[in-house]
Amino acid sequence: MKRIAAITFLALAAACGAPQSQPQETGALEVREAWAAPTPAGIDVAAGYLTIANGAGADDRLIAVSSPRAVSVEMHEMSMDGDVMRMRAVEGVAIPAGGSVAFGPSGLHLMFTGVTAPFLEGEEIPLTLTFETAGAFEILLPVHAGAAHATH
Secondary structure, eight states: OHHHHHHHHHHHHHHTOOOOOOOEEETTEEEEEEEEOOOOTTOOEEEEEEEEEEOSSSOEEEEEEEOTTEEEEEEEEEEEETTEEEEEEESOEEEOTTOEEEEOTTSSEEEEEEESSOOOTTOEEEEEEEETTTEEEEEEEEBOSOGGGSOO
């Protein structure tokens, strides 16, 4: 029951919209619009959102995500199966050359499990994105409340 309440909370927080964040880049990869909503005490799951742009002339692939703030971070995909929303982990996400991939509410997103402490408004969650070609890329995921008032 606690897990259902946590997922419901995350879905509602995500539906509010994404605050703006500063782009973070390494080489030809750029991460922008990164954010997470605050989580209440006692909830050990959280979701993260971002957009990855690939300015290189070759495709790359996001193959792993980790954070010291969670036991694990997975890439998840949400989809509708009739009237039922389904969520499943994906093994990797292709980032096309010259293109971008958005991790956002109701689609691809990052799922933090075993969160060690609640995500609090104003803090930044350290995150390591590991790419097949570009290697490891460390970013900070800002935590924002009141996302409903932000523009995207």
